[in-house]
Amino acid sequence: MSDPALTVRRPYTLIALTTVTLVVFLGAAGTAIYLTSAQSLSPVPVVFLPVAVALAMWATITERWSALGYRSPSSDASRIALARTLPVIAMVLAVILVLTAATTGGTADLTAARWLEIIGLVVLVAFVEETLFRSLFVGILRSRGAGRAMIASSLAFSLAHSVNALSGQDVDTTIRQLVFAFVFGLSASAIFLSTGTIWITVVLHAAFNYLQLSGLNQTPAVVDWATIGIFLALAAWLWTGLATQRDSA
Secondary structure: OOOOOOOOOOHHHHHHHHHHHHHHHHHHHHHHHHHOOOOOOOHHHHHHHHHHHHHHHHHHHOOOOOOOOOOOOOOHHHHHHHHHHHHHHHHHHHHHHHHHHHHOOOEOOOOHHHHHHHHHHHHHHHHHHHHHHHHHHHHHHHHHOHHHHHHHHHHHHHHHHHHHHHHOOOHHHHHHHHHHHHHHHHHHHHHHHHHOOOHHHHHHHHHHHHHHHOEOOOOOHHHHHHHHHHHHHHHHHHHHHHHHHHHHO
């Protein structure tokens, strides 16, 4: 039985409305937490947990898990792309690990409960954001061209992170996060398009967020820009691989 196709009559409208709705919900949750003085809560799991449940129920009822990319590569080209990409991703994570460890004072000394909380959070965020911004958004735009799918989904992913400015975060940090989100989105979209599986980007996303949250301090601006440069180079390299796949298809 073939996978149900991901088709939408007005994909850009859906992407814009979904992104704005997510930002509004996160902002509303953050405001409610502030007004109720529930400072121990974060708006991210409050909003993302029901979204994750809804996505899982929808994918199960409509039998779209495979169409969303939760599968192994199904073609020779995809398997070759996976074998080519995995070592590079591992190297990227290793470099970022070294940069983070060297500039944040090492790993924080946390309780076992806090470590589990961090792991649960990064897995939740990776599942929701990769399913929305890569599986769905790239999936419904891929017929219009890989470039359009990558740019539109990455712009939406970047704009979704603008909600951090509402928490009083300084402008410089917010700008770096927006730029990084866009560049990371390009890389993740290219990985998904070339390998045909979303598992790699979910793991990459969760691993990166874990590195960021497990440090004693935040990474300095110079490391943030270096990380952006690394992912930009990764996106460019992945794009050349996508072009080669299209030419040989």
